[in-house]
Amino acid sequence: MSRPPLPPFTRETATQKVRLAEDGWNSRDPEAVSRAYTPQSRWRNRDTFQNGREEIVDFLASKWRNEQEYRLIKELWGFQGNRIAVRFAYEWRDENGQWYRSYGNENWQFDADGLMEERHASINDLPIEASERKFHWPQGRRPDDHPSLSDLGL
Template identity: 75%
Template sequence: MTDEPRPPLPPFTREAAVEKVRLAEDGWNSRNAEKVALAYTVDSHWRNRAEFADGRDEIIAFLTRKWRRELDYRLIKELWAFDGNRIAVRFAYESHDDSGNWYRSYGNENWEFDANGLMRLRYACINDLPIEESERKFHWPLGRRPDDHPGLTDLGL
């Protein structure tokens, strides 16, 4: 079943919110759009920059396009605040385009979850900063960020 509970469940404690953020980071770093979409309700609503997505099919299409453009994508998320069934996150990711131009993208997300721990609302604001490859800070093999790799605060971001 695609709507099985996705612990941790709301209402969130600080520890549960931190865990939920890390699980989301891990999912996005997998760059597996179909798997990532299962963390969202069937009718989830997104605003990502100026693009809107409704439902898992649109989320899968969005993520597939995103990771086709944003190559060598590596993401770090950090808990900003939480209350009840809502979590606010700040994040940064690094990627390059097909011409080899590197970017660090900074943003904030507001999330709202249903009782099963599936995200039903996601609002993201993101800014892109062109960087030189030598300015990159996210150095790990593609996939999950290692536990010993610094987070945003530790990196001064």
């Protein structure tokens, strides 16, 4: 199965790959998101490790049960060959109504078919007031005219 754009990446194709990943995660559909990864994909997410699509699906399902009203923006940081570096922020609230903005960086490595074989994510959570939120689009894909992280000063 091929998942364009394929490496080696250009600035244009790396930017496209980042936006496709953002769109997938904003769908909050663990099965659909998992199809962007190799069957043996290896992840480090904060202090947990996932190996393979089944663990990725379980992880994402749990994540989105706990991180309610999740909205994410990703931005290309760098790229070379089959690797992409991304910075991101997402907003969510917990079951008690406390809002957070989570900031992070990811390093991605892709196979020749454009599937992600490695993902390394470092993430920090910042409690915020509801009035401090910046991501207000309806849940799902971020509108094309919504400001980027850089535009928002994040």
